[in-house]
Amino acid sequence: MSVEIKTGAHILVVDDDLRLLRLLQRYLTEQGFRVSIASSAKEARTILLAVYPDALVVDVTMPGENGLEFTESLRKEGFHFPILLLTARGEPQDRIAGLEAGADDYLGKPFEPKELMLRLKLHIKRVSTPSPNEPSGPVKLGTLEYDPQRSLLKDKNNNFIHLTSGEAALLSLLTWHANEVLSRESIARALSLDDIGERAVDVQITRLRRRLEKDPREPQFLQTVRGKGYVLKPGG
Structure with missing residues (x-):
């Protein structure tokens, strides 16, 4: 293809x-x-x-x-x-x-x-390229706001927070499936990380939590569902 x-x-x-x-x-x-x-x-x-x-x-x-x-x-x-x-x-x-x-x-x-x-x-x-599943507008993550159409994350003062393309791809994927638990396997496959292994997903999740969470050790938005995978829970 x-x-x-x-x-x-x-x-x-x-x-x-x-x-x-x-x-x-x-x-x-x-x-x-x-x-x-x-x-x-x-x-x-x-x-x-x-x-x-x-x-x-x-x-x-x-x-x-x-x-x-x-x-x-x-x-x-x-x-x-x-x-x-x-x-x-x-x-x-x-x-x-x-x-x-x-x-x-x-x-x-x-x-x-x-x-x-x-x-x-x-x-x-x-x-x-935007996904057909993209939300029509920005998604609130506490004091942060993510625009999946432009892959842009900004804080409450409208300052942009730089994301790597891998972080943006992961956040977009989770945004398109907000409140839906995604397995590490499905994330790895969607982001073309399956040839590296699911550990690569954990690394990207850790990096993204540093961007999104006040305390990455106690995530509010990007949560782990034990034995199942990860879920993004937007909210203001």
């Missing part, structure tokens, strides 16, 4: 392997993307001063600031585009570390460029 993306979606690829950089630049360009490349996190930061890409592809094992450190710092700085990590280490614990740093996806080396392209298309589509 083909996945449509907006024309000219911009991808920034960051990897110290210049041969791989050139290969991905050529392949993704042929697939209709606009592509920028950087051989280090430092070089990528310079590019980010001028452009805001639709997605980022980052190698984990770069010298200097590695991919995990770079991803985590970008999230802290408020960048919320999808980030896909590349690594020769494909163990589940490595993937979990990537998600904890704020990444949306993880692809082990060696990989087929077509798989990378398809994953990028899915993530870009996920953050740009």
Whole structure:
């Protein structure tokens, strides 16, 4: 099944392997993307001063600031585009570390460029295409308000709270199924995390609770239903 993306979606690829950089630049360009490349996190930061890409592809094992450190710092700085990590280490614990740093996806080396392209298309589509089940207006979560049509979370003073694309996708999914218990399995499948494992869902839930809850250890809105899964209970 083909996945449509907006024309000219911009991808920034960051990897110290210049041969791989050139290969991905050529392949993704042929697939209709606009592509920028950087051989280090430092070089990528310079590019980010001028452009805001639709997605980022980052190698984990770069010298200097590695991919995990770079991803985590970008999230802290408020960048919320999808980030896909590349690594020769494909163990589940490595993937979990990537998600904890704020990444949306993880692809082990060696990989087929077509798989990378398809994953990028899915993530870009996920953050740009509304669901037919979306509520018609913003959803109240205490003093916060979430607009699922624009994937925007703001506080009572109308200050926007940055969400990663993974956090926004999870919150949108829970919003579309508000007051409905969703199993970890169904969430993993909906967010394309099933190849990583349900532990990845717990990581994203924990990250999202830090955004939504006054006390993430005693969640009011994003609750755990023991033995069943998670449920979002909106309310003012």
